[in-house]
């Protein structure tokens with residue numbers, strides 16, 4: 001049994017939930033319902049419930065037609081289906097882009113990508129001026145928390161605004177891409193949400209808004225046990241069954257905390273997955289239905305009608321306005337979006353506005369034509385070099401292009417599309433750092449920061465003519481991500497034989513060589529990429545990294561300078577430059593460069609760590625200590641900072657403090673070999689016998705760097721000497 005929650009009296013002018021429901025309002029609604037029941041079973045007016053808790057769940061890469069409630073017989077989604085049965089399900093829901101970050105930006109803002117400016121993953125961000133569902137609800141006194149499962153939605157991309165807690169930690173040991181920590185298994189993300197829910201239960205006066213993002217259905221499809229065995233033939237469906245179980249666990253937690261009875265649950269997705277349709281394996285390149293049709297369910301017994309299915313097509317941009325409407329909060333400035341409450345009520349909201357979708361990824365990645373689609377309740381136009389028109393009522397698989405036959409229908413849609421798209425063309429682009437690039441690469445978005453090739457004469461290629469080539473690139477990309485470099489390289493060479501000016505292929509090929517340690521082979525690929533994309537500061541930076549690995553420090557320095565000339569805020573290029581200077585013994589020059597880097601990027605612990613290290617090596621111990629302490633203020637659990645600080649304190653003869661810092665580092669990460677080695681040295685200096693065991697653990701640690709193991713062995717040998 002759940003206990004009712006007390007709410008604080010709302011500010012003047014706002015209706016109290018309890019009064020509203022216990023008092024005349026409830027009676028009036030009951031009577032109105034009764035009257036309508038006699039005259040006409042529907043519609044049922046919905047009164048907004050102020051202070052209703054809200055749980056928004058976004059299922060990444062989940063095709064609507066792979067859930068049981070959308071008619072998929074092979075599904076094991078009984079919990080999601082249960083929500084749909086007890087709530088209202090929207091049959092046709094269109095994502096504004098088949099891409100995670102743009103689509104989530106639309107879910108949270110009610111804006112189309114050309115309005116909010118987030119046009120792709122990776123180097124786009126949501127501008128701070130834009131209001132979101134979270135900023136609106138927080139302003140209404142909500143406690144707000146977001147729990148996301150992919151680096152694609154990292155706080156750096158701006159969706160964290162309005163959230164008290166934005167949990168974007170990608171936990172190493174649980175991620176599928178272990179080393180790069182770019183995603184988090186959904187059950188781990190849900191555990192973080194569970195803890196937050198428990199906190200909310202202690203704070204019954206404040207309503208909450210929680211957003212849970214589950215990334216599991218995104219490829220690679222590797223569902224955990226038992227879904228791996230149950231869906232051995234269809235691991236994608238296995239991932240969806242897994243997220244079904246996760247959602248059930250969150251609902252259980254809410255029930256257990258006594259909160260479920262006051263929670264509006266909204267379940268949706270960011271885009272679908274083509275699964276081979278039209279030649280596309282995953283998503284992002286096309287705007288066909290498989291990639292842009294997502295589920296949408298509203299559930300709140302007593303408020304949202306049970307078992308209703310809305311057939312009118314709706315759009316993801318409508319989700320935020322509907323939630324705000326249901327909780328009685330002011331609407332967002334979202335001119336294209338509309339509240340779906342009239343449809344929930346069973347009223348007609350007038351003709352459905354056409355749904356717009358876009359993908360600029362073909363242009364950004366391949367210099368092919370971007371695609372836009374515009375659809376009413378029956379016809380869909382795809383604006384491509386060779387345009388397409390489909391009669392979705394009779395041809396839901398979009399197999400017969402009617403563009404030539406039904407020109408007037410197509411032209412009417414095109415006019416609408418042009419008119420709509422003319423209302424904005426926002427692009428919010430930022431520079432990516434190394435960490436971001438690596439994490440995106442780990443998710444298969446290598447080259448996500450690839451720039452547009454300028455100009456170019458003539459018309460752009462139609463993506464549908466080249467999807468097979470893109471699919472080969474995607475395969476090579478996945479191979480690079482999984483460090484199967486020797487598998488990737490021949491595919492990339494073959495692609496480049498077919499399409500020698502393919503910048504993306506060149507970039508991945510360079511990365512593949514770099515990944516397998518063939519710096520000399522990588523450099524010409526990045527040079528070739530620079531011929532195609534001369535403004536790429538990254539290509540210069542990657543060449544610089546290769547040159548450092550080859551010991552060609554002067555040349556590396558020139559490349560780092562070239563990167564900085566193109567992008568003066570490119571922190572990684574500064575760090576690399578400082579590293580070269582430091583290895584040349586120019587510590588003071590290196591320190592100046594790193595101080596510039598810290599000034600450019602003050603919140604970035606990695607840069608401060610480098611600065612602290614060089615300061616310590618140059619004998620500036622107090623300054624080094626201050627930098628380590630700043631890092632630990634930013635990231636209290638930073639193992640490298642604790643390790644460096646421990647060494648520094650040992651150097652200052654504060655062995656007790658050094659030991660404390662190093663033991664803390666090892667407590668956080670028992671595999672941190674450098675911390676263990678430093679600890680062994682501290683113990684040795686304190687003449688403590690435990691030193692031997694610590695040295696031995698480093699010496700025997702096969703994952704420790706070879707030089708560290710050798711040093712540990714040499715200490716052990718010294719210790720045995722009489």
Ligand SMILES: [Zn+2]
Nearest residue numbers: 060061100270
């Ligand atoms: Zn996604």
